Amino acid sequence: MALLEVNDLERTFGGIVALDGVTFDVASGETNVIIGPNGAGKTTLFNCITGYHIPDHGTVRFQGTDITSTPDYKTARTGIRRTFQEVDVFDELTVAENISLGAFESSPREMMELLDLLDIHDKEGSELTLFERKRVSLALASEGELLLLDEVFSGLNPTEKPAMVGYLDALAERKTLMLIEHDIETAFDLADTVTILAQGQVMKRGTPEEMLDDETVREDFLGEMAI
Numbered sequence: 001m002a003l004l005e006v007n008d009l010e011r012t013f014g015g016i017v018a019l020d021g022v023t024f025d026v027a028s029g030e031t032n033v034i035i036g037p038n039g040a041g042k043t044t045l046f047n048c049i050t051g052y053h054i055p056d057h058g059t060v061r062f063q064g065t066d067i068t069s070t071p072d073y074k075t076a077r078t079g080i081r082r083t084f085q086e087v088d089v090f091d092e093l094t095v096a097e098n099i100s101l102g103a104f105e106s107s108p109r110e111m112m113e114l115l116d117l118l119d120i121h122d123k124e125g126s127e128l129t130l131f132e133r134k135r136v137s138l139a140l141a142s143e144g145e146l147l148l149l150d151e152v153f154s155g156l157n158p159t160e161k162p163a164m165v166g167y168l169d170a171l172a173e174r175k176t177l178m179l180i181e182h183d184i185e186t187a188f189d190l191a192d193t194v195t196i197l198a199q200g201q202v203m204k205r206g207t208p209e210e211m212l213d214d215e216t217v218r219e220d221f222l223g224e225m226a227i
C-alpha cells in the first residue's frame with residue numbers, strides 16, 4: 001500500500017481550474033519532486049493533501065485512511081506536515097521556543113542537531129537569516145511521516161543551496177518527502193520520482209532518468225533549463 005494515494009483531485013477557484021483530475025501515489029520512503037510552471041496547481045495540491053483546502057472532487061488517502069475532508073490541524077497530527085512558500089516563524093520567540101510549538105511527541109533534539117539548530121537555539125526569530133528560518137520550519141515539519149516542502153530553496157544563496165540539499169538528504173533517510181521545486185537541477189538531484197504538473201494536470205511521472213529520456217518532456221518542460 002502506498003503511504004499517500006491521491007485520486008482524481010479537482011479544485012476550482014471561481015472560474016479557475018487549479019487541479020483537474022490529479023492522480024498519483026507516493027510510496028513510503030520515496031522522495032517525490034513536483035515541478036511545473038507558475039500557476040500549475042502545485043501549492044493547491046499541497047493545500048488539498050493537508051486539508052487546508054477541501055477538493056471539489058476526488059480523494060486523498062494517507063496510510064489507507066480517507067483524509068479528504070480532514071482539516072489541516074488534524075492531518076498534521078496524523079503525520080502530514082508542511083512548510084509554506086512564505087516562511088513563517090514567530091519573530092519574538094527563540095528558535096527553541098518556536099520548535100516547542102511543533103507538538104513533538106519525542107524530543108526535538110535529534111532534528112535540531114540534524115538541522116544545525118542547537119548552536120542558535122536561543123536566537124530570536126527576528127534575528128534569523130532566511131536559511132535559518134527555513135531550517136526552523138523544516139524542524140517543525142519534521143515530526144510528520146510525510147513532509148510537504150514548498151520551494152525550500154527559494155532565496156537561498158549558492159553556498160546555502162548545497163547545504164540545504166545535505167539537510168534534505170538526511171531527512172529523506174528518515175521521512176517521505178514531497179517537494180515543490182523550480183530549479184530542475186536541484187529537483188532531479190533529490191528526486192526518486194518526479195511529477196510534472198501543468199494546468200492542474202499530471203503531465204508525466206517517473207524517475208529523473210525517465211524524464212530526461214522523454215523528448216516531449218525535455219522540449220516542453222525542461223526547455224532552457226540547464227541540466
Ligand SMILES: Nc1ncnc2c1ncn2[C@@H]1O[C@H](COP(=O)(O)OP(=O)(O)OP(=O)(O)O)[C@@H](O)[C@H]1O
Nearest residue numbers: 013016017018036037038039040041042043044045
Ligand atoms: N486561494 C485561491 N483563490 C483563488 N485562486 C487561487 C487560490 N489558490 C490558487 N489559486 C489559483 O489556482 C491556480 C493554481 O495556483 P497554485 O498557487 O496552486 O500554483 P503553483 O503551481 O503553486 O504556482 P507557483 O509556482 O507560482 O507557486 C492559479 O491560477 C492561482 O491563481
Ligand SMILES: [Mg+2]
Nearest residue numbers: 042043044085
Ligand atoms: Mg506555489
